[in-house]
Amino acid sequence: MKRFTFLGITALFALNITISAQRGTIVEAIPLVTLTPEEIMASLRAQLPELNFSLIDYFTYKKYNVQAVKILYNTIDGKGSPTVASGVAFLPAVEKVTKMPVFTYLHGTLTRDIDAPSYLTGIESVVGWIMAMDGYIALEPDYLGLGAGPGIHPYLHADSEASASIDMMKALIQLCSNPLILTKPDGNLYLSGYSQGAHAALATQRELQAHPIAGLSLKKTIAGSGAYSLSNIQKNFLFDNPEYPNPSFIPFLLLGYQNVYGNLYTSLSQVFVAPYNSTIPGLFDGSKTVEEIDSQLPVRWESMFVPSYLWNFRYRYFHPVNIALRANDLINWKPVTDLHLYYCTCDELVANGNSLLAYLMFVLKGSTSVTCLPLGPFSHVDCAPFVLLLAKLQTDCSSGANPCGLDKPLPLDLTKSIAEADLSMLQKSMNRYETLDLEDVYANKEVSEFVANISRTEQPLTIYPNPATDIVYIEIPDGISVNSRLCLYNTLGTLLVSKNIDRSIMTIDVSSLSEGLYKVIVTGQVTYSGTVIVK
Numbered sequence: 001m002k003r004f005t006f007l008g009i010t011a012l013f014a015l016n017i018t019i020s021a022q023r024g025t026i027v028e029a030i031p032l033v034t035l036t037p038e039e040i041m042a043s044l045r046a047q048l049p050e051l052n053f054s055l056i057d058y059f060t061y062k063k064y065n066v067q068a069v070k071i072l073y074n075t076i077d078g079k080g081s082p083t084v085a086s087g088v089a090f091l092p093a094v095e096k097v098t099k100m101p102v103f104t105y106l107h108g109t110l111t112r113d114i115d116a117p118s119y120l121t122g123i124e125s126v127v128g129w130i131m132a133m134d135g136y137i138a139l140e141p142d143y144l145g146l147g148a149g150p151g152i153h154p155y156l157h158a159d160s161e162a163s164a165s166i167d168m169m170k171a172l173i174q175l176c177s178n179p180l181i182l183t184k185p186d187g188n189l190y191l192s193g194y195s196q197g198a199h200a201a202l203a204t205q206r207e208l209q210a211h212p213i214a215g216l217s218l219k220k221t222i223a224g225s226g227a228y229s230l231s232n233i234q235k236n237f238l239f240d241n242p243e244y245p246n247p248s249f250i251p252f253l254l255l256g257y258q259n260v261y262g263n264l265y266t267s268l269s270q271v272f273v274a275p276y277n278s279t280i281p282g283l284f285d286g287s288k289t290v291e292e293i294d295s296q297l298p299v300r301w302e303s304m305f306v307p308s309y310l311w312n313f314r315y316r317y318f319h320p321v322n323i324a325l326r327a328n329d330l331i332n333w334k335p336v337t338d339l340h341l342y343y344c345t346c347d348e349l350v351a352n353g354n355s356l357l358a359y360l361m362f363v364l365k366g367s368t369s370v371t372c373l374p375l376g377p378f379s380h381v382d383c384a385p386f387v388l389l390l391a392k393l394q395t396d397c398s399s400g401a402n403p404c405g406l407d408k409p410l411p412l413d414l415t416k417s418i419a420e421a422d423l424s425m426l427q428k429s430m431n432r433y434e435t436l437d438l439e440d441v442y443a444n445k446e447v448s449e450f451v452a453n454i455s456r457t458e459q460p461l462t463i464y465p466n467p468a469t470d471i472v473y474i475e476i477p478d479g480i481s482v483n484s485r486l487c488l489y490n491t492l493g494t495l496l497v498s499k500n501i502d503r504s505i506m507t508i509d510v511s512s513l514s515e516g517l518y519k520v521i522v523t524g525q526v527t528y529s530g531t532v533i534v535k
Contacts, residue, residue, distance in 0.1 A: 021082050023163075024170025027072040032120060034093065037062035040129045047123060051417050052385040056130065058414060059392060059405045064092035066132040068125075070118045070148075073171035075164050077144055078154040078260035086148035087141035087168045088118040088125065089175060090132035091183045099186035101399045102172065102216060103136040105391075106165060106193030106200040107143075108384070109155070111252065111293055113286040116147035127192075127388055134392075135401040136190075137176070137183055141168045143200070146286075154256040156230065158328045161200035162207035173215045188399060189216040192391040194384045195350065198226025202330040202339075202358070209336055220338040220398050224387030225350045225380060228358040231325035233446050237351035238301070239314060246349050247297040247304070248290055251280050257324045264320045265309070276304045315485070315523040318493045331358045334365040340394055341372040342429065344383035353446025360441045371435035376425040386426055393430065406430050461520055461530030470511040472532055474520060476504050480528075488532075489519040510534045 035043075041062065045053050069089045077083040092100060107117055107124040115122040117140035128138040143164050145153030154160050169189070176184050189208075193201035201223045208218050227234040238244055254271065258264045268277040276297070283293045302310060312319040339362070343355040352374070359372035375386045393405035428434060441447055462475035474486060486506050488497035497508050501522065510518070513534045522528040 021074050023074055023076060023082075024167040024174070025074050026171050026174050027074060027084055029175055030070040030072075032068040032070055032088070034065055034067045035129065036065050037133045040066065040133055044126060044130070047126065048385065052389075054414060054417065055385075055389055056392075058411070059389065059396075059408070060130060061134050061402050063135055064094070064133050066129055067091045067093055068120060068128070069175070071168065071171050071175065072148055073168055075144070075167040076160075077151060078157050078160040078256075083144065083151065084149060085142060085144055085164045085168070086116070086118045086146075087139065087171075088120065088128060089172055090128040090138035090140075091181065092132050092135060092137070094182045097182050097184060099184045100135055100137050101188040101190060101219075101395075101401055102139060102169070102185050103131045103190045103192070103395060104139040104141075104165060104169065104204075105131070106161070106191070106197035106204065107140060108193075108195035108197050109249075109252075109290055110146060111153075111248070111284060111286070112289045113146055113148075115289065116142035118142050118147045127391075130392065131395075134396075136395070136399075137172065137185055139168060139172055141165050152256060152259045152284075154260050155252045156196060156199055156227065156328055157256055157260055158199065158203035158330060159207075160260070161196075162203040165200060165204045166207060166213060169216055170213060185215060187215065187217055189218045190395045190399065191218060191221040192223065192388070192395070193226070194224040194387050195226065195380065198223035199228060199328075199330060202226065202228060205335060205337065205339065206330065206333050209333075218337050220340070220394060221335075222340045222342070222387070222391035222394050224342040224375075224390075225344065225347055225383055226330075226354060226358075227350050228330040228354045229450075231322060231329050232450055233351050233353040233357055235314075235325060236446065236449070237353070242302055243299045244301050244349075245299065246290070246294060247299060247301040248283070248293040249349075250301060251276075251297070251304070252284060252293075254321065255281070255284055257321070261320065261324055264324065269306075271306060271309050272304050273306055315527075316487070316495075317521050317523060317527050317529075318487070318489050318495060318519075323493060331361040333362075334367050335362055335370055336367070337369060338398070339367075339370045340390070341370065342375050342383075342387045342390055343372075344376055344378040344380070344386075345374050345425075346377045347380045347383060349380040351446055353444055353450070356436075356441045356444045356447050357450055359436065360438065360447060363438065371433075372441070373429040373434060373436060374425050375429055390429060461522065461528050463520060463530045463532050467533035467535045468510055469535060470509060472508045472510055472520075474506045474508065474522070474530070476501055476506060476522060477528055480522060485523050487521045487523060489521065490516070508532075 072086050075085045105127040117124045128140050131138040141164050144160050145151045191201050205221045265271050313321050341355045343352050362370045396402040397404035397406050484501045486499045515535050518532050520530045
């Protein structure tokens, strides 16, 4: 195996910032470090529990030295304006031109810039080293606003997760077109992510499906424990868990969405009570870890909020925060290429129902390329290594770059360790064709509640007369509490009327409204809706 260098690459690609700001072009390519497989495995042994390390050791082939290259590239921000983002490419060292598949790993939630993959200091970069030493060109975007990228990170913003990832893929193609780089993409792309990275992976798969890029064809996506149903499953999970162990989740989300959409609030004092309305922006300045931020926020996360904003967040269907959440859901499309969804049953941060509902929706939309499986009774953090192991095995089986680990029998010592660690679900998942029965999906409490609510929501409100010119009568369904509200919106989502529900038949005067369609919403534990025509 041979180490290699990048003579002149930084200078060559630094020219791009002056000659082109086209999306996916390189601003700068910076060689970082080269590691041997022995060095990579020694680092892994120091960072991982013994069983996790043993599984990786058994299913890796340690074929190449690996060069890490930091890439700064042109992309767009959440509003579509030009910006720069960073990431890291892991290139297997070869002595002659060699084509290899591309594996893109999308990282989980990070708040500190130096934990981004391109700094090579955090656990996230482990995936890139592993895949590259086994014969993949591995790619890890930092996302917008993390690493060397300017601005605020738009957390769980699907469009920018996808654009930052895809533009880095384009930058990789440009990097590998340089004659000094002997490792070349073979055209096959594999995608994986965990937690936020799973959300980003589905967003990226959806965008690549709608707008393929030249030079890379997506073959498979492996995603674990992502919040794919932000507006329903994950939101309800938060309200069902008033003592949420990751209270930074919601402020991080709101700050990012405000930066993109600009309409979630006019002042943080509308959202958070003192002192959080003053302290929260400084917590997300890129210098603190998620754990450090969580320690400065109350575990009873609702106590951070102004009660009226919290109520609107929970119940007002057309409140800007709920519109933003729906815009970033990832369950209303039909995957065409292979997608494997994994989760763990004791996840305390991301509801299992996210994976199950996504799977159900994809199947109901006619997708035949999606599987979904639990990996065991593990927490969010403890689940991650097993998802990433499955990502490696699934990718090897599909690409042919290595023997198919799903067909590889486990040695007795690992089999015993797996049994002792209650990894029976993991063993079951190590079957490329295994997936859940839909009966198991419907049995999930979160999914069954979603289906029941949709069924109730789709029962139209009784509204008369309709069309109307002056007074409209709305019959309120049984079971609506006195704290619920009746709201009228135009088609742009502007709230025109809001009333407390205090009787079984409510009225709205529409005589002053322009002709057109208007949405009537009854909000509460269940949301009912109907349309009134004003003429």
